[in-house]
Amino acid sequence: MRYALIHHHVEAGPEDVGEEQWNEAQAAFAAYLDALDDAGVLITAGILQPGATAMTLRAAGGKLTVHDGPFTETKEQFGGIFFIDVRDCTAAVHMNDGSGPGFGEYTRISDTGTRFPSGLRGLPRRPSST
Numbered sequence: 001m002r003y004a005l006i007h008h009h010v011e012a013g014p015e016d017v018g019e020e021q022w023n024e025a026q027a028a029f030a031a032y033l034d035a036l037d038d039a040g041v042l043i044t045a046g047i048l049q050p051g052a053t054a055m056t057l058r059a060a061g062g063k064l065t066v067h068d069g070p071f072t073e074t075k076e077q078f079g080g081i082f083f084i085d086v087r088d089c090t091a092a093v094h095m096n097d098g099s100g101p102g103f104g105e106y107t108r109i110s111d112t113g114t115r116f117p118s119g120l121r122g123l124p125r126r127p128s129s130t
Contacts, residue, residue, distance in 0.1 A: 002043065002112045003092040005082040009105040011051055036084060041095060043083040051077045079105070083112065 014022035036042040056067040
């Protein structure tokens, strides 16, 4: 099954945490991605640039509004998304054993559907409410 590991973190740079801690976090992050790749489960990884380089789109009342930067009232940012292919959710949890970088990071794990030109396939089934 395919899972998305959606990483959130407190955005920080070497000037915020110190050069040594920054380098350690970067090395830990590289090792984490290497471990996913070496395990043969990594499909792709998208690492986002700092939030100040982002745009936020909002649609309300039929009108699209574009904001420069993240539209958030917290220092926590969405840092990246990694798609993995593992046996089940338990395996996905074990692939995210806390070996990624720090700075207040947490990860959301979600099973995913796959979009093909002919439509959606592999969507997770929701339990019935009966």
